[in-house]
Amino acid sequence: MTQARIQLQGPAAAAAASDRYKVWINGEPVFVYGSQGAGFALLSAEGRVTVEIEDTRAAEEVVVRPLRHGIKPVRQGGVLRFEAVAPIKLSVEFDGHIREPLFIWINPPETAPRPDSSDPKVRYFKGGEVHRAGEIVLSDGETVYIEEGSIVHGRIFAEGASNIAVRGRGILDGSLWRTAEDGSQKHLMMMLADCQGVTIEGISVIDGPTWHVVPTGCKDVSIKNVNILTYAGTGDGIDIVGCENVIVENAFVRSKDDCIAIKAVDYFHPAGLHDVKNVRVTRSVFWNAEWGNALEIGYETRCASISEIEFSDCDVIRCEFEGYESGGTFTIHNGDRADVHNVLYSNIRVEDSQEKLIDIKVQFSQYSRDAKRGHVRNIRFSDIAITDGLLPVSIIRGYDAEHRIEQVEISNLTYLGEPLCTANAAKMVVELSKSVQFK
Incomplete structure (x- = not known):
């Protein structure tokens, strides 16, 4: 079996972990975030991977969607195991409880070089940290880079800007802003108005209002x-x-x-x-x-x-x-x-x-x-x-x-x-x- 090319990076220290699911990819542990009963795991990989899942509730029936992949997990002891070809985005559902799925999101590895964090045109959010960024306003030629393992509590706004980008493999999290304001465009997690040349790539946007x-x-x-x-x-x-x-x-x-x-x-x-x-x-x-x-x-x-x-x-x-x-x-x-x-x-x-x-x-x-x-x-x-x-x-x-x-x-x-x-x-x-x- 050809070894997959995998990019892993530890999560922010203050990230909320799922209290139900644990995941390993090719034997390596992958952090599982908890979000309102669901869990989600993020990584980048290319090629065949072996996925192992430990579910503390020991569900009897497990369905992996999309069904077209034909994935049928095999239980070995207390662990579910299956193979998949990455990149792939999956929903794993246990005993029909669709409010508590496990999402496994495997993006392709990044091919573009990471931007220079010292560049004044770059807003760089380092992995392994939680950032309370508030509203991030982009102008011409600027990039927001959210590194894998980073959680950014914030919103992104641009108006009349050209050649802007929001990319990386981290998380833009809206949970802190759900009740902070009412009736304004700042409620939107990412509002890009009257812009040209926009790239949004690789990030996960979670739990906005x-x-x-x-x-x-x-x-x-x-x-x-x-x-x-x-x-x-x-x-x-x-x-x-x-x-x-x-x-x-x-x-x-x-x-x-x-x-x-x-x-x-x-x-x-x-x-x-x-x-x-x-x-x-x-x-x-x-x-x-x-x-x-x-x-x-x-x-x-x-x-x-x-x-x-x-x-x-x-x-x-x-x-x-x-x-x-x-x-x-x-x-x-x-x-x-x-x-x-x-x-x-x-x-x-x-x-x-x-x-x-x-x-x-x-x-x-x-x-x-x-x-x-x-x-x-x-x-x-x-x-x-x-x-x-x-x-x-x-x-x-x-x-x-x-x-x-x-x-x-x-x-x-x-x-x-x-x-x-x-x-x-x-x-x-x-x-x-x-x-x-x-x-």
């Missing part, structure tokens, strides 16, 4: 190898607001509200009303807890156009039951005037969708502000596999005869391996829509 990673009115944004764990109501993972040319790749998002939300709104900055174009979300894992949606466009769509959007090669491991009849896995909620068009969902595995599978609507909602309604057209679903759980319902519904849903193509939609070739087979309601086709 509301939206977590929020590029607003930005161009040329790269969000890669990021992990987000949120519990707050309205605790969105990544909100792409009025942006152009954005890629999200190899992310893991567990959020109590939208995992990904693409929208146009000026809640926090007027640049958020810009059109949205060229957004790609790929090779990522999503867990949508009780509220919101997994992969969302909307509700706020206060711009002329939202177009050229692609979600591909992703795993939605959970879309939990919300109970307000508004949540779903693949959702377009056009609540304002935008023309939402040219959207592709491709090669996506869905493991547990308790809300609607597909929910596409032109509507007036509690979030709507525009007087006129918009349009939704040219939406394609290709190679969507529901691999576990129940088959949820789907709804495609326009607003009126002038605002129909148009040109929806669904090809190779399967449930437990069986093709779903009609709306009836897919438990789909279609109203005020034109040209909804199964292939």
Whole structure:
């Protein structure tokens, strides 16, 4: 077996450890952070690794998601053991207790050199320490570097900046700010407004009070190898607001509200009303807890156009039951005037969708502000596999005869391996829509 290339660094001395889980990778102990009942372990590795887990409660049934990896732990004494190929992002669930999972996030090793900590353009947060940074404001050409093993209690803000970066393998922690303020943009864990040339890479963003990673009115944004764990109501993972040319790749998002939300709104900055174009979300894992949606466009769509959007090669491991009849896995909620068009969902595995599978609507909602309604057209679903759980319902519904849903193509939609070739087979309601086709 080829030895994996692994980067390990000790955690901050004051880090809160899980009181339930212990983890070893290739025989080396990895610190497990505790967070509201869950545990999460962070490291960087490339190649085949052996993972060992000790669970103090000795669970009988253990499921490792995403299921497509086919990982079946073997119990040897009091230790669970399995092999995996890194980089990989996993959720390990014990006896069906989904409020107490163990997340194992293995990012690829860093390839770019670490920045010079003495450079005045670098905010360097050293590993093995806890930093109370408050609000970190970035200007042109500046970098925040959060070293592996570092915990930064703080928020990041930039306005009108170019060529900025937030990277490393450490943690940006929002737990100290959850009740510190009310009603301001400082609630957001990372607010980047009207910026160009943005890189966010490798960090984990944990336990903020509301939206977590929020590029607003930005161009040329790269969000890669990021992990987000949120519990707050309205605790969105990544909100792409009025942006152009954005890629999200190899992310893991567990959020109590939208995992990904693409929208146009000026809640926090007027640049958020810009059109949205060229957004790609790929090779990522999503867990949508009780509220919101997994992969969302909307509700706020206060711009002329939202177009050229692609979600591909992703795993939605959970879309939990919300109970307000508004949540779903693949959702377009056009609540304002935008023309939402040219959207592709491709090669996506869905493991547990308790809300609607597909929910596409032109509507007036509690979030709507525009007087006129918009349009939704040219939406394609290709190679969507529901691999576990129940088959949820789907709804495609326009607003009126002038605002129909148009040109929806669904090809190779399967449930437990069986093709779903009609709306009836897919438990789909279609109203005020034109040209909804199964292939």
